Amino acid sequence: MPELPEIEAIRLGLARVLPGALLQVRAIGPHDMRARGRGRSSRTAAAWITRAQALDGARVAALHRHGKQLAIQADDGRVLVLQLGMSGQVRTDRDAPAAHRHLEWTVRPRRGAAFTLCFRDPRRFGGVSWWRSLEALRAEGWADLGPDALAIDGPLLAARLAGIRAIKAALLDQSVLAGVGNIYADEALFAAGIHPKRRARSIRPDECVRLARALRDVLARAVRSNGSTLRDHVGVGGDPGAAQHAHRAYGRAGQPCTRCGEPMRTAQVAGRTTVWCEGCQPRSAARTGR
């Protein structure tokens, strides 16, 4: 479900209430969620993390994000990483449904009333992993992730694009760059005027500059709108985002292109529903400008 903007909205929400607060684990499970994470196979199924690994008794030092991964760092160094998968939520509000809560903490701020923090994930595609330190997380857990999509520029993107696969497939590959999912891949390709089925290695340097700028713009704008709420995404307070109102490609199959008026096309690309404008995103690389 959530892509970079949704995770960042959650991180910013947590950063307002968690630093300095004491975490006490109230519940773990009951579902058989796996301790997933890069470098650990979900098949090794360490079943579930321990209370200590879930930061029981720790004070929160800082919140981090790389791509779609969210990390809560304790002041003793421990780090808990939450991957939200397709339907994950991190919430502090009382209205968070009781169903599908996989982790629950009592949060005791230095000042003010205690409240409950929970990690929900109905579809259970998400996961949790634990690290001794932020350094270990970055060196191991996040080693296979590409640069964060908010920090991408033309030359950096150009250096990472290769292969005959579709540019959209490359954008969705978290080892190429981290944070882009199905919504924002379509949005950025539309904004850059690049056809989603173009081969990754055929994207010229000037097009990489346009695409990198489009990625940054689209993602940063969505962060400012607190992410896209299609069905599941809500902020830590249960409030929806508003970035979906600005979508010009995702979810607009058959509707007129906002730029030229032609009906938006749709097809499966890289196994995902993809929407684009054949006129504004030509298959050939001939287009210049914009």
Add this chain to the structure above:
DNA sequence: CAGGTATCCTGTCCGC
């Protein structure tokens, strides 16, 4: 081996 695709889950929506 790079690249396609089957699959893990639950919830929702749509057509019959």
Add this chain to the structure above:
DNA sequence: TGCGGACAGGATACCT
């Protein structure tokens, strides 16, 4: 109303 099927924001094991 009820039910079957399609589909959903992700990641990866397993084919080719």
